[in-house]
Amino acid sequence: MSFDTALPDLSFLGDRLSRARSVLDHHSQSESYIHSGSPDAVAFPETTAEVAQIAAICSRHGVPMIGWGAGTSLEGHALAVQGGVTVDFSRMDAILAIYPEDMLAVVQPGITREALNAELRATGLFFPVDPGANASLGGMAMTRASGTTAVRYGTMRHNVLGLEVVLASGQVIRTGSSAPKSSAGYDLTALMVGSEGTLGLITELTLRLHGQPEAVSAAICTFPDIAQAVDCVTATIQMGIPMARIEFMDTDAVAACAAWSGQDMALAPQLLVEFHGSPQGVAEQAERFGEIARDYGCGSFQWAKAQEDRAQLWKMRHAAYPAILATRPGCTAIVTDVCVPISALAEAVEETRADIAATPIPGPILGHVGDGNFHAILLVRREDPAEMAIAKRLSTRMAERALRLGGTITGEHGIGIGKLGHMTAEHGPAWAVMGAIKQALDPQGLMNPGKLVPK
Missing domain, CATH: 3.30.70.2190 (Alpha-Beta Plaits)
Known part of the structure; x- marks a missing residue:
């Protein structure tokens, strides 16, 4: 696509709009084997109003928008597969409020979980969701992240009470509240959490905190x-x-x-x-x-x-x-991620281990097995088509096995680009319903196109 016609409209950002090759390259990479597409420009907003202005301008010109947090996702969620503007939230990293009595924090999306917990130490509270990487909280919400502590404290689904979201048109909406629960209409917070940036851009989160254990x-x-x-x-x-x-x-x-x-x-x-x-x-x-x-x-x-x-x-x-990547220097990884009912966990892990052992591909297994979630890190040479094909077949077999056992194709990594091919098998006609919701909120298909929903 040609982006030049829209670029002057974003001049209000000044030097916070970049087309430098190093910046574009940084926003064209993922933590796994998936590298597909590059943005035409990267915007660094500092306020919700600026994000809304970016969205309104991009909407008028038909320019895709892709949210970017810390870049730690594993399924290519934040890659600009159709070009456009990557909206980098690294400058929106403030803690806006902490309410110790209500055990809540209000934050901007660019703050990382480690930075938030460092600020919370003196309050006796902490934010428990721990995916391993020092991810941004906005990115964690968009991928419905979980991690090592989910077995006790739940995932982002359980710990995000409310959001401020900029829609594709530039409209700003608020979902949820600071109340412990609500029966007021559709749960739009739950809809946005896990939407992978395909419905809007998060600019503020209200988070549930927990007491630091004695x-x-x-x-x-x-x-x-x-x-x-x-x-x-x-x-x-x-x-x-x-x-x-x-x-x-x-x-x-x-x-x-x-x-x-x-x-x-x-x-x-x-x-x-x-x-x-x-x-x-x-x-x-x-x-x-x-x-x-x-x-x-x-x-x-x-x-x-x-x-x-x-x-x-x-x-x-x-x-x-x-550590696992270092065991085979020069290789990349296809990082699998399935979740099954706890009663099926042993069967799923044992069959996966046998599948990997029957191939020349190294694939250490680890995971948050307390909630049925485990991974195989399949080490492959990107330039070797045969190895890539074997690893992708192993990954597909894991997904199919998880579905056969009543589980899901992803427990925490999300869909992005890498797992699109399995969505029909898991959701059937419900996947088309997801596409209809996307069409209603983003009729031009500008929000993180090519991800999560039917093309």
């Missing part, structure tokens, strides 16, 4: 095989033990993390667990979990009760992706 304890537990580790997870969840985190890594993932971090770790399937609560409650939860783990063959516990030890443990887990 006591925290974490441990690494080693198991003789994958089946026993995953069966331990299933039993723990079914027993109702309130885990704050329960993460799984297979032997290959453990080996990668050990090499990356320089830690001495047993090369066997492992669970990383964490308990939050009162000192007595945490001790009781840990004891009950220990009994279950020993029943499933747990060979050892490595406890991390000191804050610095826990920080090191979760730093290692959060670094799993670059």
Whole structure:
């Protein structure tokens, strides 16, 4: 497309509208193998009014708009596949208000979860959703992110109470409220959370906060095989033990993390667990979990009760992706992401492990198994069509297996470009309904085109 006719209309941004090649290139990359398309320009707004003005101008000229947070998405969500303007929210990163009594925070979309929690330390509150990467909260809302703590605190769906959103026309709307609940009409907040920027651009979020736990304890537990580790997870969840985190890594993932971090770790399937609560409650939860783990063959516990030890443990887990990439230098990754009912978790993981073992593709498995969500990191040479084809077949089989077992093709990464081909299988006619909603709110198809909904 030719963007030159619309460019003068955005001159109100001054040097906060860039067409520099380095800036365009930065906004043309993703964290995985997907690299498709480049924006014609990148805008750096500082206020909701500026975002609304950008949207109104782009709407008049038929120019696509793509929201950009921290660029940590894994399915190509923020790539400008049809050109247009990427709206980078890095300058809209303020905490607008904190209401400790109501356990709420109002923030702009560009602030990251780590920055918010750093500011919240003195209040005794924290924002719990932890996808691993230091993602922007606007991006986390748009992808309905979850992560390591979702088993206890829920996902972004549970922790976003209200939004300010700029629609394709430039109209600004507010959804939700600061009340704990509402029965007033359609839940537009829930509609926007997970919409991947295809319905509007978030300019403000009202977030639910949680009390910092009085006591925290974490441990690494080693198991003789994958089946026993995953069966331990299933039993723990079914027993109702309130885990704050329960993460799984297979032997290959453990080996990668050990090499990356320089830690001495047993090369066997492992669970990383964490308990939050009162000192007595945490001790009781840990004891009950220990009994279950020993029943499933747990060979050892490595406890991390000191804050610095826990920080090191979760730093290692959060670094799993670059650690796994480092095991095959020069490769990229097809990062799978499925979620199944907890009763089907062992079957799904075991079948996936067998599928990967039957190919020449390395694929360590890890995930937030407390809520049935796991990943295989399929390492491939981008320039090798045969490897790419094998990895994509493995990914497709994982998606099909998840659906067969009553699950979903993505538990947290979203659809973007990478999973569009599976949406009909999961949603059937409901996918067309999503397309109709998109058409109603964005009739020109300008908001993040080519993603999530039928083309």
